[in-house]
Amino acid sequence: MTTPATICLLRTSAIGDVTHVVPLVRTLQQAWPDTALTWIVGKLERKLVGDLPGVEFVTFDKAAGWAGMRAVHAALRRQRFDALLQMQVAMRSNLLSLGIKAERRVGYDRARSKDLHGLVINERIPARSGEHVLDAIGSFCEPLGLKQTQVRWDIPIPDEAHAWAAEQLPGDKPTLLVSPTSSHALRNWRPERYAAVMDHVAARGWRVALVGGPSPDERAMADSVLAQCRRAPFDLTGKDTLKKLLALLSRAQLLLTPDSGPMHMANAVGAKVLGLHAASNPDRSGPYSDRRWCVNKYDEAARKYLGKPASEIPWGSKIEKPGVMDLIGVDEVIECYEAAAHELNLP
Template sequence: MNAPSSICLLRTSAIGDVTHVVPLVRTLQQAWPQTALTWIVGKLERKLVGDLPGVEFVTFDKAAGWAGLRAVRAALAGRRFDALLQMQVAMRSNLLSLAVKADRRIGYDRARAKDLHGLVINERIPARNGEHVLDAIGSFCEPLGLKQTQVRWDIPIPDEAHAWAAGQLPGDTPTVLVSPASSHALRNWRPERYAAVMDHAASRGWRVALIGGPSASERAMADAVLVACRHAPLDLTGKDTLKKLLALLARAQLLLGPDSGPMHMANSVGTRVLGLHAASNPDRSGPYSDRRWCVNKYDEAARKYLGRPATEIPWGSKIERPGVMDLIDVDAVVERYEAAARDLGLA
């Protein structure tokens, strides 16, 4: 088919999911370098991807409520796109999509659609079960006649972010970054268990650093971890920006943490991820490139809390129940840390 003259992508959040959109952007740019791409993205998320070359960004500030919707409508007034890729099914995003005038409005298949998603689209991606989120997002190019066969990020990292990260993590000491807090509190592991693994890594000669955002909940989690540590780690909580975090992750050998944005950022720069999965399925939302270092207790959680194995519950089900992360013990995480260290030649 002929290349579209313009495509609008709508995926405003969250950090991990926005990271998953970048390979789709690369696929579209490689196939159709002359096609104008416009991406409606969240205010915070734009700080991570807003300097992707060849993409126009329109910011949606969800905290602004209706004013945020009106701002997007004003920014797109008088414009029409050949296609809209509506990659977010929440009601707010479905409403937001009405600000986009497009001949082709491509959305999710019926099984993955919700919140009146079907009313704002006129085409659907192929219906598939068992896909990773990144592959589902990548399939949005298929109704346009393309296939995502390569996954490439190359999210720009400014020189000043690299310089800052080098100042925090100087030299070549093997480093594990620990991002203990998810925005979903029931995905968080116990602080004392993080501390036990961090102490083990420190005893093996690794540099250990805590990372996290500036929110009160992330600060409280970091403080609880610090209190439980026998070997004081470097505490970088609240000190970075998204670009600085990306640079930190690129300098580290391993990231330890739950299913959250930093996991996918680490994966995008090729850093191994020791993901902690019980509340969510790593095959759907774990680190895309390599899940060998993850601890996966999702099936055990399904059996305990839902009474069925993971193969018998709907794909993508969240098992965010109190105590679910306690299914992951320290020994299992230490074992994956040691396996990753051996693979790196650092055991």
């Protein structure tokens, strides 16, 4: 098969999904080092991956609406790609792709298509069920004749981010980071339950720190958690950037979080994840490399809220119902923490 000279990747959001694209970029670069890669990515997400070497980035500002789309189309109006990898099925992304000129337009199989996705592509990835999101994204190279057999991130972290993280978390004391807020509110756990786990971990001699972005929701959640803690953790909420968070995660042993972007950032830098899953299936969207420390109540949630086991609902179904995260108990999370600490040979 002829090596493509130019490939355009379209995956604008969200943070977790953008981390899943990085191994695909590495696969393409390793196989075809001379192929020019262009990645259309969201404004926030570019702050995480926009310094990947060998990739030209075009920013899509979704908040700008049609003007944001026109800006992308204007930036690419003189380019024609050998292939477009259209890795997002939302209507906005399908419309965005219409302004990208490409001979081959690779998209999802029919089962995973929606919002008129089939009208903007002319090839599809293999139809498979039961895949992790990262593997599904990795399969976009298969119609081009490649196979993703290795998963590698190596997202750059600036020296100043490492220096800042070392100031916040000096030394090598075992550290639990807690990122309590998902962008989907119904995936969030109760503040008092986070606090109970954090108090237990602190009593075991670990350093505990809260992390999160500067949004009002994340600040409110952090304040609620802090109010419930008997042992005050470090509060780094709103103080980091995405790169600084990567640096913090690279210094931590464990991250406690619901299904969220930081879960996948932690996985990308090798930190273990105590994932809280009831609203979403960890086998599809949990930490890719190691899900042993995830509390998985997805099947129980399916039976309670949908009346059938997880095996009988469509792959990837979200069970974002009020109270679903209450299926996860404090004792279960502490048990996972203890098991992870033992496996990592940490006190």
